[in-house]
């Protein structure tokens with residue numbers, strides 16, 4: 722099977738590439754890495770940060786490179802008290818927290834023709850849980866909210882958490898979800914916590930991004946072993 726593993730930043734996929742002998746293809750201002758892994762063919766890329774970049778890369782992985790399933794791996798800011806730096810979750814569903822036509826009476830996150838929340842694939846989430854057990858990881862789950870903003874503000878953090886009942890915040894998951902939903906490709910989103918999205922979150926992010934990204938990437942690779 723052709724399986725896409727997508728991150729947003731180099732740090733989020735480098736732990737994968739370190740373990741593989743991959744061939745690099747440059748296309749559309751992106752780098753795509755092709756590698757064999759057991760019976761599977763992997764397509765690995767980092768999209769660059771944000772919803773637009775990740776939309777493009779996810780679409781290319783599916784439409785140009787033929788990915789049949791997609792695993793997103795990376796880091797996120799925690800919105801809930803119980804989720805700490807270094808812990809990891811999978812998204813049950815994803816929403817765009819910055820999509821706003823509320824002036825017309827619509828709810829936050831909604832535009833006509835698209836669902837507010839996109840669910841991740843139950844089968845992949847099941848495999849993520851099995852993979853986590855094998856690695857001895859305590860895999861949590863929850864709603865993930867995405868937007869084109871690094872959240873490092875207590876008020877914004879509280880609002881996103883309350884409005885969408887979201888557990889974590891990042892900048893790509895919900896756009897990748899829209900792509901996979903539209904193209905009928907099963908997908909999941911793994912995110913290890915790098916910061917708590919409050920004041921000065923950027924300092925925690927810088928300190929923990931590499932370590933947390935590695936935790937998520939390892940889980941993604943273990944999932945591929947079980948697929």
Ligand code: 4EZ
Pocket residue numbers: 729770771796797798799870871872873890891892893915916917918919922926
């Ligand atoms: C975006 N990613 C962060 C990109 C940071 C620095 C040059 C994940 C993330 C995140 N996104 C970790 N913590 C976050 C937060 N508090 N708000 C938004 O996907 C770029």
